[in-house]
Amino acid sequence: MTQIQLSDAQAVILSTACAREDGAIFPVTASLKGGAVGNVCKSLLKRGLIEEVPATDLETVWRHDEER
Numbered sequence: 001m002t003q004i005q006l007s008d009a010q011a012v013i014l015s016t017a018c019a020r021e022d023g024a025i026f027p028v029t030a031s032l033k034g035g036a037v038g039n040v041c042k043s044l045l046k047r048g049l050i051e052e053v054p055a056t057d058l059e060t061v062w063r064h065d066e067e068r
Helices: 008-019 036-046
Strands: none
Touching: 008 036
16 A cells, blocks of 8 residues: 655644534635635645645635636
8 A cells, every 4th residue: 555645734634624514624724825825725735635625615716717
């Protein structure tokens, strides 16, 4: 079995999401600055570790359709 290497931020975000009833990664509890949240989300999406769904709350928006 291949083991996936995660950054500390990725590991914190995923483990927090696993502990949530809805499995959502937002709100992000890791202390990330600037565009770091977006970069981590893009990385997790690219690796197939998270799934993008339409936001139901403005606090969960990390990018808009034109940024895909």
